[in-house]
Amino acid sequence: MxxxxxxxxxxxxxxxxxxxxxxxxxxxxxxxxxxxxxxxxxxxxxxxxxxxxxxxxxxxxxxxxxxxxxxxxxxxxTTPRNPRKGGAWERMIGVVKNALKRSVGKKLLDHVELATLFIELEAMVNSRPLTYQSDGEPLRAIRPIDFLIPYAPAEINFANIGDDSDYEEEMSREKGLKNMREINKKLNKFWDFWKSQYLLSLRERGEKIGKNTGKEPQVGEVVIVEEDLPRPLWKLARIIDLIRGRDGIIRTVKLNILGKIFKRSITQIFPLELSSEQQLLKFDNLRIEI
Incomplete structure (x- = not known):
């Protein structure tokens, strides 16, 4: 936890x-x-x-x-018949299960295919950004996987496997490649649905906190920017200006993304899972205290 x-x-x-x-x-x-x-x-x-x-x-x-x-x-x-008591971990389980159902559907997978899919989904979910490490630029995300496999790279994408003439298999080469591509399709479906549901949960949580505390996005705050990126990549940005409408409500923000300035709608940014008010980070020896 x-x-x-x-x-x-x-x-x-x-x-x-x-x-x-x-x-x-x-x-x-x-x-x-x-x-x-x-x-x-x-x-x-x-x-x-x-x-x-x-x-x-x-x-x-x-x-x-x-x-x-x-x-x-x-x-x-947890209290019987009260799954909400599970809090954060029950919500994460729910999002992962729903995304898994969407990605696999009614297709039957054998044990090896399912085990492979599960472990790759695990790595994908653990590559989400919790918070950031440096106050400088560029921003570096701190992810759950960094505590398990420090500085783990993005996953290997098998979408383009099949063009290597040195790759030979005694059994059915085409069957193996077809299997990899099928798993890759399921991973992409899972990523699309899981990412949208995870971002939605961040927004709902942020709105709930804002409603209870009156907190708004702040200049200097680091946020997730919704972008069409390949799995399991995420884009972080720092808010440098808030643009309010005539009614005084923030509708647009200016962001610093890798040294470049962009305007984005407030609907395209999401709070990090761990905000600066909630955490005391100690990155030495890969430890984190909440």
């Missing part, structure tokens, strides 16, 4: 055993969580009971068992 990263894990079914296998994969890649938040699904309740009794289990190392027994992993369940 601190770095707001998303981890997507493919489970065989909704059983408690499948959950525990997914949990094992999670701690092997991400480490042992200090707190787990979840709804009241029976597989989660089963998992919580098992984790509390890890001293009797043999599937994890002695070090892991001792850590959990002595330090403890707290499991916190």
């Amino acid at each position: 601190v770095i707001r990263a998303v981890h997507i894990e493919l489970a065989y079914d909704l059983s408690g055993v499948s959950f525990l296998q997914a949990y094992r994969r999670f701690i092997a890649r991400r480490g042992i969580p200090s707190i787990i938040f979840s709804d009241n699904a029976t597989n989660f309740q089963f998992g919580a009971k098992i984790i509390k009794k890890l001293s009797d289990q043999t599937w994890c190392t002695q070090e892991v068992q001792e850590w959990i027994v002595h330090k403890g992993t707290q499991w916190k369940f």
Whole structure:
């Protein structure tokens, strides 16, 4: 929750055993969580009971068992039939699930295709800008993925694969390339829908804060600019002037984008997920305190 990263894990079914296998994969890649938040699904309740009794289990190392027994992993369940209690993480899950349904539709994917898609979607979502690092120019976004893979580059795009004469496959080359292109189409669909829903959630959150506090966009504030960019790229800009209409309402802003000045409608800019008032950033050792 601190770095707001998303981890997507493919489970065989909704059983408690499948959950525990997914949990094992999670701690092997991400480490042992200090707190787990979840709804009241029976597989989660089963998992919580098992984790509390890890001293009797043999599937994890002695070090892991001792850590959990002595330090403890707290499991916190939301109020039954009240998903809003999940707050930020429930909203992010909802946006990702809706975008996934839109991108895949009714098409059936095999296990390998689905696992590949999930991991690439995870990287895409974790490449969203949370805030920025420098007060100077150019602005550098700080993303959830930077805390997992520091300074990770943008993803590899497989859209143009197929022209390399050195690429040979003993099995079906065309089938492999077709599979890659199909996955790429789904990723593009996911990106388009997820980005629009994520920006909408930022706007709604900003409007709610503004309504409660009277806060308006400020000169010097860094914002996301809505642009038609390839996944998973985002454009950041700094507000340098506010242009009000005759009614006194801000309708247009002047932005500094990579040293150039542009005018944009107020509807084309979005607040960052973490604003300067909400955070105390410590980028040393990739730590962030909220």
